[in-house]
Amino acid sequence: MSTVMPFAAGTTLLSDVTAAVRAAGVTLRDRYTSHARGTSLDEVVAEIHANDDAVLDVLRGPLLRARPGSQWAEDELAGGALPAGEWWVVDPAEGNINHVHGMDDWAVTATLVRDNQPVLTVVHLPLTGDTYTAVAGGGAHLNGRPLTVSAKTDLGAALIGTGQAKPGEDEHTFRRIGDSVTAMLVNGLVVRVSVPATLQLIHVAAGRMDAFWQFSDVRSGLVAGALLVAEAGGTVTDLAGEPWSTAGRDFLAAAPGIHGAALKVLAPIV
Numbered sequence: 052m053s054t055v056m057p058f059a060a061g062t063t064l065l066s067d068v069t070a071a072v073r074a075a076g077v078t079l080r081d082r083y084t085s086h087a088r089g090t091s092l093d094e095v096v097a098e099i100h101a102n103d104d105a106v107l108d109v110l111r112g113p114l115l116r117a118r119p120g121s122q123w124a125e126d127e128l129a130g131g132a133l134p135a136g137e138w139w140v141v142d143p144a145e146g147n148i149n150h151v152h153g154m155d156d157w158a159v160t161a162t163l164v165r166d167n168q169p170v171l172t173v174v175h176l177p178l179t180g181d182t183y184t185a186v187a188g189g190g191a192h193l194n195g196r197p198l199t200v201s202a203k204t205d206l207g208a209a210l211i212g213t214g215q216a217k218p219g220e221d222e223h224t225f226r227r228i229g230d231s232v233t234a235m236l237v238n239g240l241v242v243r244v245s246v247p248a249t250l251q252l253i254h255v256a257a258g259r260m261d262a263f264w265q266f267s268d269v270r271s272g273l274v275a276g277a278l279l280v281a282e283a284g285g286t287v288t289d290l291a292g293e294p295w296s297t298a299g300r301d302f303l304a305a306a307p308g309i310h311g312a313a314l315k316v317l318a319p320i321v
Contacts, residue, residue, distance in 0.1 A: 057188025058170035064117055065186060068161055068173050071113035075106045076159045076177035079144055083178070087152045098151045099144070103127075106143035106159060114139050114161055121163065128217050130268030132298035138164045140297075142271040145174075146247040156250045162274040167296045169278040174249060183253050183279055191256050191282035200285040201258040204308035209261035211235055211305075211313065212243035212251040216267030227266045231320045238316050252276020255304055256283040262305035262313045264290070270297050277304060286310040290318050 082102055089095040115121060121137040133140075139161060144150055146157030155178050162172040174183040183198075185191040191198040203209055213228060213235075228244075235242045243251065243260070249272055254260035256279035265273065277295060281287045286307050289299040292314055305313050 058165070058186050065171060065173070065184060067117040068114065068163075068171065069175075069182060069184060071110055071117065072159050072161050072173040072175045073182065074113070075110040075143065076175045078109050079106050079150070079157070079159055080177035083150060085153045089151060095148075095151055099147045102144040102147055102150060107141075110141065110143060110159070110161065114141070118163060124164075124270065127271040128269055130270055130297075130300075132167050132296070133164060133270075135166055140164050140169075140270050140274050142247075142249070142275075145249045145272065145275075148246065156245070157247070158249060160249055160271070160275045162278065164270075164274055164297060167298055169274040172275040172278045174253060174275050174279070183256070183275075185256075185278045185282040187278065187282070189282070191279045193253075193257060198256045198279070198283040199258055200256060200280065200283045201261045201306040202308060203261050203306055206239055206309045206312035206316070209239045209306075209309050209313075210241050210243070210259075211239045211262040211264075212245065212254075212260055213264050214244055214246045214248055214251065216248065216265055216269040216272055220267060224266050227320055231264065231266070231317055234316050234320060235313075238312070248272035249276050252280055252304060255285060255306070256280045258283075258306075261309055262303065264301070264303045264313070264317055266290075266301050268297070268300050268302070273297075273302055277302070280304040288314070290314065292318070 124140045142160045150157040170187040251263045287304045290301040
């Protein structure tokens with residue numbers, strides 16, 4: 052991620068966004084069941100949309116009011132650059148598929164993106180009550196405590212991860228994922244393949260995992276984690292090694308000590 056000027060948001064905006072995301076988390080938690088909901092594809096998709104709609108009903112208004120003049124990125128599965136200005140990139144149920152299947156790795160995320168760089172983010176995990184926050188130039192925090200990425204320098208000792216960004220991507224992307232997992236299994240210690248991206252990226256920011264990569268540019272799954280990792284001292288680039296922004300087509304966030312080695316493994320996979 053390219054160098055971002057410190058974001059002079061003040062404590063009020065971060066507090067307002069945190070309160071809105073936590074309130075939305077209550078809505079999503081109340082919809083949660085420990086058993087899977089839906090058996091056919093149509094039923095599963097309906098459950099996913101119902102979660103999104105319920106959370107957006109309580110999240111969209113407070114966020115737009117918290118930052119007058121900001122705009123809303125409507126499609127949570129979209130990628131690529133946004134127009135200039137400030138945009139809310141939100142995933143009302145990050146890990147929605149897990150929520151619908153009675154699993155516990157899901158969250159509510161809200162990220163303010165200014166000129167295609169994330170500048171403020173809140174990620175809330177309703178089942179644990181944990182809240183991850185970051186502001187450009189202000190560090191990354193978990194429940195108010197500073198986060199720091201891993202100090203590892205050996206890719207062979209690294210816990211690294213990737214995952215599918217969304218259903219229905221093209222076969223070439225799926226084959227790249229498979230090839231990259233094989234390459235990282237050879238060169239790393241352990242590879243996690245799971246969804247959603249944000250739930251792996253918070254582990255990178257907290258130093259529990261050492262790197263995460265992805266071959267898709269779905270914004271809502273990357274912007275929150277990109278800012279958290281960068282503000283926790285990590286390195287965030289595309290797979291050409293260039294600073295990452297929402298215009299990037301692929302993504303690598305890693306502890307600085309293993310970023311170069313991870314990039315060397317992943318860059319040739321085309």
